[in-house]
Amino acid sequence: MTTLTKEAIHRILGPVGDTLAAELVATGAREAELAEAWAWVSSDDALMDEGRSYPGPRSAALMEILTRWQDEEEA
DSSP: OOBOOHHHHHHHHOSOOHHHHHHHHTTTOBHHHHHHHHHHHHHHHHHHHTTOOOOOHHHHHHHHHHHHHHHHHHO
């Protein structure tokens, strides 16, 4: 299990601010959980159509953070 690092966050999301990175790391999530959460946030309809189960609690927490971040970026 790979612990989430700023480098892993940058690989998955691209460059992000220190505040967002710290918030994501603070969840205690793994890199795979961030990748899963980002996939859900960026294309949830496609994943639901594939019949995938909704992610676990840590991924759901990441999804909440990522959704808020995405909304702020769009504003």
